[in-house]
Amino acid sequence: MSSSRTIQAILGFLTWHPMSGYELRRTIGESVANFWSESFGQIYPALRKLADEGRIEVDEIDREGGGRDRIRYRLTGAGHEVLRRWLTEPAQPPRPRNELLLKLFFGRHADAGVLEEHVLAFRRRIETDRARYAEVRQRIERDHGDSPDADYWLLTLRYGELERESLLGWSEEALVRLRELASGAAKEES
Amino acid sequence: MSSSRTIQAILGFLTWHPMSGYELRRTIGESVANFWSESFGQIYPALRKLADEGRIEVDEIDREGGGRDRIRYRLTGAGHEVLRRWLTEPAQPPRPRNELLLKLFFGRHADAGVLEEHVLAFRRRIETDRARYAEVRQRIERDHGDSPDADYWLLTLRYGELERESLLGWSEEALVRLRELASGAAKEES
DNA sequence: ATTTCCATGTAATGAGTTACATGATTGC
């Protein structure tokens, strides 16, 4: 019961067109960074394993641009089958780990200004995410509006958009609350 | 640069009162399961390490209830200092990994009914979360309304409440959209 | 009798990041 999904992510992206490990990494960073990430240390061993098992095979080797050879892999029928089977299985809920909330939970032991700083940094990250989502939405609608995948991509984008909106709302609430707590504590001290 | 926060979580909970490894695990499951989790395999080695470094010390050893001795640890001044320093440091953003969204992203290769099933399961989880949050809120307000920690706990609870509301909204939208896609696909086939 | 809960701990395994090794090309 392997809980990692590196292999499935790779198979999924190879349904687009043949890609090298380097291209897979870049593509993941540009498309699903919102909810997925992979490092080279996972991708290259996974490609080797997938090739050994016949889920992918070498499509072409060339030397465009840089120094090393680029090895492009293509999906095999067996690989497509593995992807389809995985898609029917229920998704594992993620293990929750949110350091910001852990800090706030023990917030009484920090000074109020620092907590506010943490929430402000969080809000900045959310705002950056939202700006990126707006660009992604435009790009999908402009460049891939007729792609059969586009509807599914927009579904995942929408998840990020709605979640970020709610977290922005929470940030505002939290900032107000933290300032109240800070002034309340200041009053009690005087 | 240790990226784990098991140690900080333990120190934080020991500000409440002395606890054993077993009690820490149970307490985490009952209070912050919403955004944090720890397993025995992490807690016991971490307790050993913290004791070796003088951040915690044995408070009492007794044999209530079950068979083995229960070893309760208490926070030292040094431990409290480590906690306070950590609280001032910026929180690391979590590495994104959402298997449901990865499945939807490649959803064109699955049949529509299965995707709907995944989103329904997701929605059920969200509803369960919301019911639990309502209980937690009641419990905090009823049993800990005058605790100096309560305001901070409610801040983290509110995060979960707002986020779950938005995700519930997304589920509804996604279900509608998936049904449209399914009937569209059915029409094109006929 | 058997399950459940209390309780501590280790070992095996898996998952994942970061740093390193290597090296050519392109743009400043």
Add this chain to the structure above:
DNA sequence: GCAATCATGTAACTCATTACATGGAAAT
């Protein structure tokens, strides 16, 4: 000349879960 980008791959390390070992007491 130097940094950035392209490109593959390995090694060391960290982090975390799960299963195992051990065993008593209480409830069914």
